[in-house]
Amino acid sequence: MHVFVVHNRYVSAQPSGENRVVDQEVGLLRAAGHRVEVFERRSDDIAARSLLGKAAVPLLVPWNPAVRAELAARLRTERPDVVHVHNVFPLLSPAVLAACADAGVPAVATLHNYTQICPPGTLRRDGRQCTECVGSAPLPAVRHGCYRDSRLATVPLAVSLAVNRRRWWSGVARFLCISAAQRDVLVRSGMPRERLAVKHNFVPDPGACRAAGGEQLLFLGRLAEAKGVRLLMAAWDEIAAGGGVGVPLVLAGAGPLQGEVAAWAAGRDDVRFAGLYDADECRQAVARSVAVVAPSLALETFGLVVVEAMAAGVPAVAAGHAAFVELVEDGVTGLLHRPGDPASLASCLRRITADPARGREMGRAARRRYERGFSPAVGLKRLVEEYGTAIAGRSAPTQGGDTRPFRGDGDSR
Incomplete structure (x- = not known):
């Protein structure tokens, strides 16, 4: 053709x-x-x-x-x-x-x-x-x-x-x-x-899935209000006030809130602002993650980072609306939080980090979902x-x- x-x-x-x-x-x-x-x-x-x-x-x-x-x-x-x-x-x-x-x-x-x-x-x-x-x-x-x-x-x-x-x-x-x-x-x-x-x-097959349970929670995308960045910061502050979840939050990307995110992360042990990753750094960061976080406030038409996580055998914590409901099976391939609700997002982040064995099973289920619906052959x-x-x-x-x-x-x- x-x-x-x-x-x-x-x-x-x-x-x-x-x-x-x-x-x-x-x-x-x-x-x-x-x-x-x-x-x-x-x-x-x-x-x-x-x-x-x-x-x-x-x-x-x-x-x-x-x-x-x-x-x-x-x-x-x-x-x-x-x-x-x-x-x-x-x-x-x-x-x-x-x-x-x-x-x-x-x-x-x-x-x-x-x-x-x-x-x-x-x-x-x-x-x-x-x-x-x-x-x-x-x-x-x-x-x-x-x-x-x-x-x-x-x-x-x-x-x-x-x-x-x-x-x-x-x-x-x-x-x-x-x-x-x-x-x-x-x-x-x-x-x-x-x-x-x-x-x-x-999404192209990254060639290797997450080997263990992961070492971080990852936000990967545009640093903008509509992507739920401020919502994520509010949820993380709530988590930090309760003693944290044992892994850091990494935010990677660029956008209008970049300065605000960098200032918020500065001097904290539980947060790292990574700036803009290239393609290889994105793949490596996803593969090291307990989960990828997609708390968007917008009615997303798709969730590319969620499917990229699936390909690497990594579950997602995503807003429970729009395309995310179609991509993430709640409790099976990831968790869905109430859109716009920082307490609900914080609860999901606590849940997915509290049970590493369950998180690994979600990751395997996410990989199977990727192979059925989002592979290059499909x-x-x-x-x-x-x-x-x-x-x-x-x-x-x-x-x-x-x-x-x-x-x-x-x-x-």
């Missing part, structure tokens, strides 16, 4: 699970003998632009005509079987879908977040869940400055969502959700279930199946002969 992968890479200064997923899928397809071309832009390149070039970036978010022309020309020359679209913000834009239509190549799109129904893609505002823009014009997002707390920065995203709804719906043969929890939210927003397939992210099979469905239906009408686009308001007119 000949596949074109389209992706706007996020900035490298902060960890991006999406970048990692894209790279891993490309490698997986190539290793299986498929021909894969990558059409990409890099957000890192914005810094090197002139002042005028930087000022023009917001104008390209809703539509980049140069990208349409360039991609269409390549598709006509290369004639791939399918185009797989990932992130298009900020430099690619939904113009990539027009390029696919120009060249007559079917497109598949992985939905890594909620940008189809929410301008910043998070369904969160001011530290809480928010659905004001779902099924309506995205004016509330502009009013509240939902992207980077800036009305001006939110405008291009809101405009793109408003003007490109029809383009997304008419231009994509198959939408791939990365969890059933995400698909359910999108279906409730008005997107028909039959156009949304669930294809979990896969990921490749699902990916190729979805490509085949898109290719087979490139000229077929939608169910009932209806080719009308999704409006995002519960109506497909």
Whole structure:
């Protein structure tokens, strides 16, 4: 199969699970003998632009005509079987879908977040869940400055969502959700279930599982409020006040709370702030852990760090909502705490460290869950199946002969 992968890479200064997923899928397809071309832009390149070039970036978010022309020309020359679209913000834009239509190549799109129904893609505002823009014009997002707390920065995203709804719906043969929890939210927003397939992210086999019970609890990810970092610090302070759990807490990552986390950890024996790990350091840190902690407040569409822990035979302590409920079987492959509740999180951390034998059994069960649902073999099979469905239906009408686009308001007119 000949596949074109389209992706706007996020900035490298902060960890991006999406970048990692894209790279891993490309490698997986190539290793299986498929021909894969990558059409990409890099957000890192914005810094090197002139002042005028930087000022023009917001104008390209809703539509980049140069990208349409360039991609269409390549598709006509290369004639791939399918185009797989990932992130298009900020430099690619939904113009990539027009390029696919120009060249007559079917497109598949992985939905890594909620940008189809929410301008910043998070369904969160001011530290809480928010659905004001779902099924309506995205004016509330502009009013509240939902992207980077800036009305001006939110405008291009809101405009793109408003003007490109029809383009997304008419231009994509198959939408791939990365969890059933995400698909359910999108279906409730008005997107028909039959156009949304669930294809979990896969994780490469690390090659070795945790050998013993572990020596630390690990938070690995973006240091941001939505990821539950302050919640974790509050829970850990409660644990420390009660005498601790015998192992330290390691926080690894970067983000807006990095300074706060570093200051909180400074001078403590029970906490270590590790900064940003590279890929090999991440694997080693996971393999040394009693459990990986994922206390996110957001409605996560997936939990990559949880599945990476499963692959290493390490259980997770995760928030009991969204995709985590789908990934973690409470009491079997890990523990689920009440979302947003520091006392519940503290209780789960105490439980998973108090019984090493039980923790090892959870780790073995987590590894079995990984092998059944998130291994490269499973990921490749699902990916190729979805490509085949898109290719087979490139000229077929939608169910009932209806080719009308999704409006995002519960109506497909």
